[in-house]
Amino acid sequence: MKQTMEVTFNAVIENENFARSVIAAFITRLDPTIDEMVEVKTIVAEAVSNAIIHGYEKNPECQVVMRATIEDGLLTIIVQDYGKGIEDLSKAKVPFFSSLASLEHAGMGIPIIESLADSLDIISEVNIGTKLIMTKQLEDHHIG
């Protein structure tokens, strides 16, 4: 059976932690391994902090939407904001080490998601918003 959930929350950085807890609770039913749990929480942390920090520039009036579905162990997570959008998608995707080394905020969100998720699709339009669609196949550890 396909299972779904959706939460909407304000664009304040404390809600990165909230979103992590929500996704952790949602996937607990699949009995994920500790590594799978950390990977999924990291995917959500990067997607949600991108929406809050880059999409909305931490404007607490704005709302981030996170939706997730589980079907046959396939987890799909959608994180959506209606913020400023990404001007140059190709730039956001490149882990550019020399710029990274000079920045305190690493700006590694997208490469990290790409590395931990099985797939990542980004739909973004300037001043309309950004939608990240991520999938990850989880083992079903339930017996019987």
Place this chain on the structure above:
Amino acid sequence: MENKMNYETNHDHIIVKFYGEIDCVNAPYYRHQLSHLFEEKEGNVVFDFSNTTFIDSSGIGLVIGRYNQLKFDNRTLSLTGLNKVSYHLFELTGLFQIMPYYSTINEALQGGKE
């Protein structure tokens, strides 16, 4: 587990231990604390993540920032104790190209000596 950070000194090293999660909420606080600590106390530094359950890109940014601060004074930063997922992320972001990783604190203390 409570999110917190503490440190101890061992000969000429400062060992910083992180507990719980490092994310965009507590990373700025740790940054502030550590940058003061490294101004006050001399010596090379080891970050011990043995009790850290979660690190996101803010945590990686924190490590890079402190590395740059220490490097400016010709001091080293070594890492130890990362869990499997965090190790993978640190590797992905190229951190091990600029700072060493050791499997134990003792190795980190030895390795940082030369």
